[in-house]
Amino acid sequence: MNAEPNDASANFAHAVAALVGRPVGSGKASVAPDPVNQPMIRHWAAAFEDANPVYTDPEFAAGTRFGGIVAPPLMLQTWTMATPMITGIAERGGAPVPSEGISPMTVFDEAGFVGTLASNSEFEIMRYLRIGETISATTIIESVSEQKKTRIGPGHFVTWVTTYVDDSGxxxxxxxxxxxxFKPEGVPS
Structure with missing residues (x-):
């Protein structure tokens, strides 16, 4: 195996470095299609068997530090999710909705890193959301690791961060x- 860098690997390294700080999609904020609302909170709590009454019992919630119903913190991502479009999903590579702009992941695909494996998701919650609030989200590429050797093939960990804001910013x-x-093992580059 030749460890000397070539033009292709240098170009790839430059393209990957340019991704950091770059917006995902159009770069415009994704605005929630609906405000935070009781029916969605109720369905979420039921689906996850989360019986915390601060999510579903107005009388109980009124007597808490929140003063009313709040949304479960991990619902944060739910509010800005677009309604999936099934028509044309195969042509979009499995994406539930058409994307605006060029996907930063194209850089990896073109270099043979065609496999995608979700690794983890971390949330940092600043405060609970209240019924009636409308939030929006923007996403940027936060970091890209050096190439790692994994059991499924060589690859890069790509981290993006989504910032959720309320109506006041x-x-x-x-x-x-x-x-x-990653480049799947056994698949030619």
């Missing part, structure tokens, strides 16, 4: 989502 939470973009 106050940050209410962050989500770091990490994937591994």
């Amino acid at each position: 106050e940050t209410v939470g962050l989500q770091r989502f990490r994937i591994l973009k």
